[in-house]
Amino acid sequence: MLMSDSAGFPLARSLRSGCASLGSVFTFMSGLYFRGKLTYAKTFANPPEGAPDVLIITPCSGLLLPEHVIGLEQLKEYATVDIHESNLRYRAPIERDARQIADLIPPESEVIMLGSIATPKYLDILLKAFGTRLRFPVDFVGRGDMSRGGLLLRSADSMSELEYIEVSGSVRRGHRPPKLPRPSR
Numbered sequence: 780m781l782m783s784d785s786a787g788f789p790l791a792r793s794l795r796s797g798c799a800s801l802g803s804v805f806t807f808m809s810g811l812y813f814r815g816k817l818t819y820a821k822t823f824a825n826p827p828e829g830a831p832d833v834l835i836i837t838p839c840s841g842l843l844l845p846e847h848v849i850g851l852e853q854l855k856e857y858a859t860v861d862i863h864e865s866n867l868r869y870r871a872p873i874e875r876d877a878r879q880i881a882d883l884i885p886p887e888s889e890v891i892m893l894g895s896i897a898t899p900k901y902l903d904i905l906l907k908a909f910g911t912r913l914r915f916p917v918d919f920v921g922r923g924d925m926s927r928g929g930l931l932l933r934s935a936d937s938m939s940e941l942e943y944i945e946v947s948g949s950v951r952r953g954h955r956p957p958k959l960p961r962p963s964r
Contacts, residue, residue: 813928815928819932826888838858870904890905891914
C-alpha cells in the first residue's frame with residue numbers, strides 16, 4: 780500500500796519524492812509494535828553526550844536515526860535483503876555502526892534493545908559489540924510483537940520506565956504473561 784504509485788496519502792507521497800523519515804515508514808509498515816518501540820525509545824532515551832539517542836536496525840544500511848530520510852528506491856532495496864545473522868549484506872553494516880557506538884560511549888553506558896530478544900538475528904550481532912552493556916526490558920520475556928508494542932506504549936504514556944536486564948546469560952524465552960489490561964480512556 781505504501782509503495783503503490785496510486786497511493787495519495789502524505790507518507791506515500793513523501794516516500795515517492797524521497798523525503799520520508801525512516802521512523803515514519805517503519806511505523807507505518809509495522810504498526811503497533813514499531814510505534815511502541817519508537818515512542819518508548821524517544822520518551823526514555825538518555826544517551827551520553829555526543830551519542831545518538833535512538834537508532835533503528837535496517838536491512839542493509841546499518842543503524843540509522845529515525846529521522847533519516849529515505850525514498851522508495853531505498854525501501855525497495857531493503858525488501859531484497861535476507862535479514863539473517865549469516866548474511867554479510869545485513870550483518871556488516873550493523874557491526875560497523877555498533878562498533879562505532881561502542882567506542883563512542885563510556886564503558887558504564889547501557890544500550891537498550893527493544894527489538895526481538897528471542898532470535899539471534901539482532902542480538903548476536905549487537906552482543907559482539909556491546910557485551911554486558913546490552914540490555915532489554917525483562918517484561919519482554921514471553922511476549923509477542925503486539926504485546927511488546929502495547930506494553931511500550933503504555934509505559935511511555937504513564938512515564939513508567941521498564942526494568943532492564945543484561946542480554947548475556949538471561950532467559951529470553953518464557954511462558955506468556957497475562958494479557959495487558961485494556962487501557963483506560
